[in-house]
Amino acid sequence: MLTRRQFTNGTAAIVSGGVVGGLIGAHLAQSAPENFTRRLPIPPLIDAVKQGNAVKLKVTSGRHAFLKGKPTRSYGYSGAVLGPVVRLRRGDEVEITVENALDVDTTVHWHGLLVPGKVDGGPHQIIKSGSAWWPRLRVEQPASTAWFHPHLHHDTAWQIYMGLTGLIIVDDGSDATLGLPRTYGLDDLPIIIQDRSFDTDGSLLYDRDPDPPNHPVRQPRRHHHRKWRGSPRRSGPIRSSAIANS
Ligand SMILES: [Cu+2]
Numbered sequence: 001m002l003t004r005r006q007f008t009n010g011t012a013a014i015v016s017g018g019v020v021g022g023l024i025g026a027h028l029a030q031s032a033p034e035n036f037t038r039r040l041p042i043p044p045l046i047d048a049v050k051q052g053n054a055v056k057l058k059v060t061s062g063r064h065a066f067l068k069g070k071p072t073r074s075y076g077y078s079g080a081v082l083g084p085v086v087r088l089r090r091g092d093e094v095e096i097t098v099e100n101a102l103d104v105d106t107t108v109h110w111h112g113l114l115v116p117g118k119v120d121g122g123p124h125q126i127i128k129s130g131s132a133w134w135p136r137l138r139v140e141q142p143a144s145t146a147w148f149h150p151h152l153h154h155d156t157a158w159q160i161y162m163g164l165t166g167l168i169i170v171d172d173g174s175d176a177t178l179g180l181p182r183t184y185g186l187d188d189l190p191i192i193i194q195d196r197s198f199d200t201d202g203s204l205l206y207d208r209d210p211d212p213p214n215h216p217v218r219q220p221r222r223h224h225h226r227k228w229r230g231s232p233r234r235s236g237p238i239r240s241s242a243i244a245n246s
Helices: 004-030 156-161 174-178 222-227 237-245
Strands: 045-047 054-067 070-077 085-089 093-100 109-111 136-138 144-149 166-171
Touching: 144 156
Parallel strands: 045 085, 054 093, 085 166
Antiparallel strands: 054 070, 093 136, 109 144, 144 166
């Protein structure tokens, strides 16, 4: 019999195997002739401690050449694409200033940070175009790698696709205790793996409306739907047959 732990381990292995296979496939198909002529980009580092635990991020649009020689419109945090790596120290409180210089609304969610909902940048904490947001984050978790990204209702995926992603490193001193390499950009390298498609001019291909009206989506059975509208607790085939019998 499979224990819960064995099942979880097996699932993780299958999933990661699939991802690695996909990446290798994409690499062979698309970039084999290029011979690695581009250096690994290393995002700038913001060490919060060194600047009094005050961190500024500007959400902005710019131009970035994902494909060599073909710059295209992109979004980034304090840069044309992606964002800085923000290093935080466990036990500190950090004051963040997020300025939204985009012509659209956004939010900034601290994915993986253990912080209260009211500063976590979910869909309800919109930073309007042209305005700013000042959350204070208390860092109370072990050493970890987290990331920040938009969490705008309906447009999270698109804004991330446009380039809004930054890393967070939480430091609690254990790297030093364990003797791990920790010189940022030299032997401590941030790697961000993303999946994108491009048009021939190097622009990003993304369908913001994957379900247009004529998309062949299976329609719900209309008579059930109409009958029980406004009564969500009494919907579905079991309820309706019970009512039909009554
Ligand atoms: Cu997230």
